[in-house]
Amino acid sequence: MQPVKTSEIDNKIRFVSHEIRNHISVCDMYSQIIKKYLEKDGYKNPSVLNALNCISQSLQIISMNVTDLKSVNVNEPVEIDFKTSAEKSVELSKAYVEDKDIEFDVFIKNTVKIKIDENRFMSCIVNIIKNAIESIEIRGKISVIGEVRDNCAVLKISNNGKPVPIDKQNKIFDCGYTSKQSGSGYGLYICKKYLNSQNADIELVKSNKNETTFKITVSL
Ligand SMILES: Nc1ncnc2c1ncn2[C@@H]1O[C@H](COP(=O)(O)OP(=O)(O)OP(=O)(O)O)[C@@H](O)[C@H]1O
Ligand SMILES: [Mg+2]
Structure with a gap:
């Protein structure tokens, strides 16, 4: 060929x-x-x-x-409201719930203006909540807790689904790593890339049989 x-x-x-x-x-x-x-x-x-x-x-x-x-994206990040964008992202991701029984607990304690590309910020949150939904087999809970403190806006997204095995926890941000039959393994890689290019970061805080938590930190 x-x-x-x-x-x-x-x-x-x-x-x-x-x-x-x-x-x-x-x-x-x-x-x-x-x-x-x-x-x-x-x-x-x-x-x-x-x-x-x-x-x-x-x-x-x-x-x-x-x-x-087309590599011509010249959108300058504008100031957006942390709480509003986080709440809008949760609404977007609920499309993936389908027929599962998932309780959402969303609490954004306080807010601040953050300078970030809103579409990229929202697509990161959607990727993380989509993974959280996929980790829950039938019934479970997802919580999204936000807070502004110490010059950072912090968003913690947790679920009580199937955890990431300990020996795989350092691989999940690698491009192409997936444990799913129909996954591409791009979701978390893209999140990290987007956030790191904009004064922000994402990490896996913990993953055990009770809870898996991801934390997004945006520096102010
Ligand atoms: N909340 C979570 N609970 C359990 N495992 C998770 C969670 N989030 C991510 N993972 C693990 O990390 C892997 C990589 O996630 P990532 O979103 O990058 O790719 P993916 O979901 O497999 O595929 P896709 O490209 O469709 O998003 C998943 O396959 C899964 O093994
Ligand atoms: Mg994914």
């Missing part, structure tokens, strides 16, 4: 990004139209409105990733 030329890959990235962008716009436009009609008809179901907001937010994250693919 002939090796694929760099220019061919470049073109392919450009064309695929273009098509993805077109369809992001279609989904975004129609979800806004649905929202407008629901508001006009006085439909006030908060779960439906929350779902539409989550779709818009996810489309923004997809869009950021497509821009990254």
